[in-house]
Amino acid sequence: MPTKSPAVELEVDARVVRVSNPERVYFPEIGATKLDLVEYYLAVGDGIVNALLERPCMLHRFPKGLAGDKVHQKRLPAGAPDWVETVELFFPRWKRTADELCVTELAQVIWAVQMSTVEFHPWNSRRRDTEKPDEWRIDLDPGPDSDWAQVRRVAHVAHEVLDELGATGFPKTSGGKGLHIYVRIAPEHGFADVRRAALAFAREVERRSPTDVTTAWWRKDRDPGALFVDYNQNARDHTIAAAYSVRGVPRALVSTPVSWAEVEEVEPDDFTIRTVPKRFAELGDLHADIDEHVFDLAPLLEWADRDEATGAPPPAEPD
Known part of the structure; x- marks a missing residue:
C-alpha cells in the first residue's frame, strides 16, 4: 500500500x-x-x-x-x-x-x-454590491470547426470596435481554444443591462465580420465554423476562469x-x-491597471435600444 x-x-x-x-x-x-x-x-x-x-x-x-x-x-x-x-x-x-x-x-x-x-x-461583480457588475466580459468562443487564426481575426475586430468606443480592453487566453477580453465598467447597472450592452457590442462585431462571427444563442442555429461572441457570460452567476x-x-x-x-x-x-x-x-x-480604465456603458445601451427598436430580439435567457 x-x-x-x-x-x-x-x-x-x-x-x-x-x-x-x-x-x-x-x-x-x-x-x-x-x-x-x-x-x-x-x-x-x-x-x-x-x-x-x-x-x-x-x-x-x-x-x-x-x-x-x-x-x-x-x-x-x-x-x-x-x-x-x-x-x-x-x-x-x-x-x-x-x-x-x-x-x-x-x-x-x-x-x-x-x-x-x-x-x-x-463573478463579474464585487461583494460591495453583487448585483451591479463592474466587469464586462467579451468571450470569443470558437465553434467546432474554428481555429486560432479565426480567433485572432475576430479579436482584432473587437479591438477596433472597443477603440472606437473609447473602451480599454484587456485580453487573455481562455486556457482553452478561445480568447477573453475584459473591460472595467462603473458598477451602475444590473446584469440585465450589462448583458444588453454586451449583445449590442457582439452584434456590431458580427456586422463587421459576418463570415467569422455569430451571435445566435442556440447551438443548433450556429454554423460550426463560426465563432460565437458569448454575451451571456455577463449573466448573473455565469462565470469564466479568472486571469x-x-x-x-x-x-x-x-x-x-x-x-x-x-x-x-x-x-x-x-x-x-x-x-x-x-x-x-x-x-x-x-491586467494590473484595469481599474484605472473605467468605461461608461451608455453608448452600448444606446446601440441596444437602436437594435431592439428595429426588431432585434433582446438577449436570450441563459440556462
Missing part, C-alpha cells in the same frame, strides 16, 4: 497554510503535483489576487487530481480558517443562499488549492493575460503552469 507524502507547511504572508498530500499527481500528462500547483499560484500571486479581489468565486475542485471527479463548488468547503473570507449570495432558482469564497489575500487562494481547487471562476487560473486540462494550461500585440504571435498552448511563472516574473500582471 503506497504511503502518503508528509504534509508541507507554507508561510504565505502572515498566514501558515498546511498542504496535505503535496506529491499527489494532479496532471498526469506532465507529472505536475499538488505542490506544483501551489507553487504556480504563489508565483503569480499578485495577478491571481487582482483577478479575484472581493469577487464571489466558484471553485472547480479535483480531489483526486484530473483522474478523478470534478466538483463545481459554490459553497466554501468546510473547515476553512477564520481568515478565509466569504460573501453570501442568494440563488432564486434554488431559493437558497451560499457563502462563496471572496479572496482578499493570497493565503486564501493557497488554502483553496489545498482543498483541491484547480480553477477559480469569479491566471489554471484549467483542468491534461497539460495544465493557464488563462493568461496577453498584450494586444501578442495576440498575433502567441498560441494558447504556450501558457502552462511550467511557463507562466517565468513570464510573470519578467512582465508582471498585464
